[in-house]
Amino acid sequence: MSIGFLLDSKDSAVVWRGPRKTAIIKQFVEDVAWGELDYLVIDTPPGTSDEHITVCESLAKYNPDGAVIVTTPQNVSIADVRKEITFCKKIGLPILGVVENMSGFVCPHCAECTNIFSTGGGEAMAKELDIPFIGRIPIDPLIGSACEAGKSFIEANKASSSLDALRNFAANYPQPSHATLESSTDKMSE
Helix, strand or coil, rough: CCCHHCCCCCCCCCCCCCCHHHHHHHHHHHHHCCCEEEEEECCCCCCHEEEEHHHHHHHHHHHHCEEEEEEECCCCHHHHHHHHHHHHHHHCCCEEEEEEEEEEECCCCCCCECCCCCCCCCHHHHHHCCCCCEEEEEEEEEHHHHHHCCCHHHHHHHCCCCCHHHHHHHCCCCCCCEECCCCHHHHCCC
């Protein structure tokens, strides 16, 4: 679900503040008929703003398993993510693990992975804070191309070196508890 589906044009900007933004977040969580989910992915901007508080308050009644924290390996990202971890601990939201995204760049011609930023920052932070480290995901242009074409990256790129990283990520990802999110209209009809 995305606010983009509700806009007149793909070029429209959403310039909302305060109550209006909070209301749409609550509506997405409570009024969308999600059904049984393995995972509910909510991509938020870095920080600990009203959006984060609203999401957590809206999801609390569904007893989420926790949050997966995504960072890039650079120090500036790690600094933001540390605040996010403190936020989760403060509100009692369990942290399921840390993922290091953009950890290396896989060349689409030779498949060599080069650390154009750095690597290991997310893993080091997870170890220091005693949080499970789920894995590293490299930047791979073939992943983006497959997604934009509506194709399975795994099926289209069986020889990609990124597959090992994705398999490792999947093997280490926390298993869900199979929670069901019911919309408020479903609850009213019971």
